[in-house]
Amino acid sequence: MRIMNIAAAVLLSLLFLGCTAERPQTENTTNGSNASACPSCANATAGNETPPNITVTVPRPNCTDSDGRDVYVKGNVSLGTALYVDGCTDGSHVKEYYCDGSMATSETAECPLGSACADGRCARVETDCNDTDGGDDIYNEGTLTLVRGLTSAEYLDKCLDGKRVKEYYCTRDGYVEQIVNCPDGTICVQAACKTEVCMDGDDGDNIYVKSVTSKGTDNEQDRCLDRASGTEYYCENNSIAAKNFTCPSRYRCDDGRCTK
DSSP, X not given: OHHHHHHHHHHHHHHHHHXXXXXXXXXXXXXXXXXXXXXXXXXXXXXXXXXXXXXOOOOOOOEEESSSSOTTSOOEEEETTEEEEOEEEETTEEEEEEEETTEEEEEXXXXXXXXXXXXXXXXXXXXXXXXXXXXXXXXXOOEEEEEETTEEEEEEOEESSSSEEEEEEEETTEXXXXXXXXXXXXXXXXXXXXXXOOEETTSSSOTTSOOEEEETTEXXXXXXXXXXXXXXXXXXXXXXXXXEEEOOTTOEEETTEEEO
16 A cells, blocks of 8 residues: 555656756747847738838028129129129120029020129229210211220211211210211211212313213213214202303314313
8 A cells, every 4th residue: 555655656756857847948040139029020021011111301592692683783693502703705795693583503694895894793994985086976077085994996977878877876875877878968978967068070061171060979071962963961059950052163062061
């Protein structure tokens, strides 16, 4: 009986030890992390989830013009970190920067009359102008002399044809060149509009001298009608007049005049 009690005690001890012994745990890790500890992180790392979209709005830089597109002021345009400065392209043109909305742009502008480009701006140049006919005078020939800084130039009135004159005269900013039609009753002669005057080359009614009588653009020349007669042209009341003549005896008409 005692032996059976000892055997039963041993059996119970073995059963107890088998139930309480540690068993090795199986770990499911990804990149060294326990999956059971952060299942969402494991899924994201494995590419099972898409990161959220993020929209970033970058503000457009402001465009500012320091001179307001003024060719007489050297200015600059700033656009963000960029800076554009006005400058001369030659002695009479300036490259002017300005804002077009939120954009920086430029144009090449010609300096106004009486000014020149220097140091990125149009600067007024001291001008001295002199006109020998006193100004806008189409009835007198004139010469205009213009001195601007260290340069000088001359401009002469002139006839373009019998009815038009090119007239130069001074203004506050320099000079003006214009083409003028001579008024009725005048013609352009020697760079001026002159009253049309009748002129006779033989000083009147002279049948012994051949000449041309003219007024304005009209010209008439003495001529023979036959060997004994002809037509004489002359001036009368500032107009061209004509009369037929007969040569005296012992004279004959030859080349528009009476001769022996």
